[in-house]
Amino acid sequence: MKHRILTAAATLAVLLSLAVVAGAQTRKKIEATIRFDFVAGESRLKAGDYSVIRVSDKAFLLRSADGKSKAIVLAPIAIRQREEGSPERLVFKRYGNEYFLAQVWSDRTGDGHGLYPAKAEARLAKQVEQRNSAPQTIEVFAKTK
Secondary structure: OHHHHHHHHHHHHHHHHHHHHHHHHHOOEEEEEEOOOEEEOOEEEOOEEEEEEEEEOOEEEEEEOOOOOEEEEEOOEEEEOOOOOOOOEEEEEEEOOEEEEEEEEOOOOOEEEEOOOOHHHHHHHHHHHHOOOOOEEEEEEOEEO
């Protein structure tokens, strides 16, 4: 019985170690200077320098360089529209003076991650659609760290 418990504990420790290593490998960080205030998820963030860290398959942490602004956003929409080697970037939708984070491209594989529209964005999108207009797309290029 004692041997079985020790074996189970050792197996669990190995699995947890592998999970930590795998998690660390997915935590790729990009940095970008965003020159306008924006909404990420349901959080309003100020213009500035930001780090974007992938914390899981479908979530990213945005953190300002001064550490005062942070947001975790879910980006569950898989996007593949670019060729491999395309630069890392953040894609925003602009409605008038309001900017909303829409996509995160955190590596050069050609795979991106889309966010669901924030409540405020959905409201603005409906107004823009009624005027037979479309939001402007803004790309902010980033660098890998």
